[in-house]
Amino acid sequence: MPLSASHLDELRALLGEDGVLASQAARFTYEADALALEKHLPDVVALPRSSDEVAALVRWAHGLGLPVTPRGAGTGLAGGATAERGGVVLSVNRMDRVLRVEPDRLFAWVQPGLVNLWLSQQLAPQGLYYAPDPASQQVSTVGGNVATNAGGPHCLKYGVTLNHILGVVVVLYDGTVVTLGGESCDAPDYDLASVLIGSEGTLGIATEICVRLLPRPEAVKTMLFDFTTVAAACKTVSAVIAGGIVPAAMEIMDQHTVGLVEDWLHLGLKRDAAAVLLIEVDGPAVSLEPQVAA
Ligand SMILES: Cc1cc2nc3c(=O)[nH]c(=O)nc-3n(C[C@H](O)[C@H](O)[C@H](O)COP(=O)(O)OP(=O)(O)OC[C@H]3O[C@@H](n4cnc5c(N)ncnc54)[C@H](O)[C@@H]3O)c2cc1C
Structure with a gap:
């Protein structure tokens, strides 16, 4: 659905002027992920900074019946970040902060747009690291890794992303915000975080992620x-x-x-x-x- 000028104004009111990319040239960058065979231009690209902004954006899109496709670094090889039905590409690239590190309890809360390798680089002075290491870890995001349940060479001993996620804050299709899991491996209730991990953005948008940390091997x-x-x-x-x-x-x-x-x-x-x-x-x-x- 082509978006009118007033739709774009509504979006800018939610995300700020620099949080909305509407020009053809800007949208072109987001027409495909690493599966370059499948291309589709989104109607608009949104760059929120927080869970609240993601929720507001999703509520707005839900009201208009617009599909929302989350996107990390776009290194996915399955076309998952391509807006095949148009609508909004929601890029998490500005949500790239480490929010809180608990070195004694071996976990950290991060935003989904944080590049995988940056996390271990930031943790190095504390003798800690984040184990999942897809070959794309220099560019792919923790959120994208969660959505694809990424693995890497060290998954033989350490497991895949699923084994290193303790909790996730998720924005659902209508803008509702829920927290799945928590800050330990045995959070009470059903293990719904595991359902989200590997779901390629089809069940919700991960906006804050609690990752398990490991001491660096001696x-x-x-x-x-x-x-x-x-x-x-x-x-x-x-x-x-x-x-x-x-x-x-x-x-x-x-x-x-x-x-x-x-x-x-x-x-x-x-x-x-x-x-x-x-x-x-x-x-x-x-x-x-x-x-x-x-
Ligand atoms: C050179 C190269 C090497 C690779 N090596 C590996 C490897 O060793 N192991 C491996 O598993 N994969 C590998 N991949 C594939 C890819 O890097 C991974 O799938 C990676 O996890 C994707 O992360 P991304 O940030 O690029 O996500 P994107 O490609 O942007 O998105 C991937 C999927 O996740 C969804 N998504 C993104 N962010 C969110 C979010 N915050 N919430 C909900 N859904 C979201 C998207 O909608 C899409 O469906 C490689 C790819 C390349 C190009």
């Missing part, structure tokens, strides 16, 4: 092995797990992938290997030598 060891067949690399992975070792990360690259990585980064990987296997173990320093030896 020591990390990384090993690289090369193999003459991919099958041998896979069997090694099975043998490591069967041996009772859970590495922090294990990644296999086949010859083609090794070639691409070498062309780009010149790391000195063996180009003639059929596969290479990267294994990382972490934990207390005394526990690592036996794992490496095994």
Whole structure:
């Protein structure tokens, strides 16, 4: 539905002049996520700063019957942040603050537009970090990670985003604000936060997120092995797990992938290997030598 000038004025009254992008050029930036095959221009882009502004915006859109599509960094590969039916793209990019850190209780409240890696960078002086580490973590947002239940190389040992979220403040389709979960793993009531995580923005908009923090491991060891067949690399992975070792990360690259990585980064990987296997173990320093030896 094309928005009239008075609709845009209503929106600016809610979000401020700089919280509304209506020009064709500005909206063009938001026509797709990383799945560039699917494109659709939103009617307007809104940039709220708080849960209250998100709620006001959603109530306004609900009144007009306009769809609202939340968007983090737009690195999703499934078209989830594309406004396929037009309406409002709600960008959380200005909601990028760490709201509160409780180092003793190992949690922090953050806004959804906070870039994943920035969180661990801010926590580093306190010896803490946030474990979910999708390969896009330099740009993707904690809110986008929640909506896609993102995982990364370290999910083998540490789990995916679902395992690191304690609570979420959510704005529902009509602007109602609810808090799901809380500040501990065993919050009373049904575990509705888990329903929201991975729902790609279809159930509500996460506006504040309580994330679980971990102490940084005392020591990390990384090993690289090369193999003459991919099958041998896979069997090694099975043998490591069967041996009772859970590495922090294990990644296999086949010859083609090794070639691409070498062309780009010149790391000195063996180009003639059929596969290479990267294994990382972490934990207390005394526990690592036996794992490496095994
Ligand atoms: C180079 C590259 C590497 C990648 N590596 C990984 C990887 O290792 N692991 C992995 O899991 N994924 C990976 N991805 C996919 C993508 O980065 C993740 O899905 C990421 O979690 C998306 O975050 P985002 O901030 O970009 O969200 P967006 O792409 O903006 O949005 C993703 C979905 O979340 C919804 N959404 C966004 N914010 C909110 C919110 N606040 N509330 C409710 N819904 C919201 C959107 O509507 C959309 O459906 C990769 C992508 C690229 C391009």
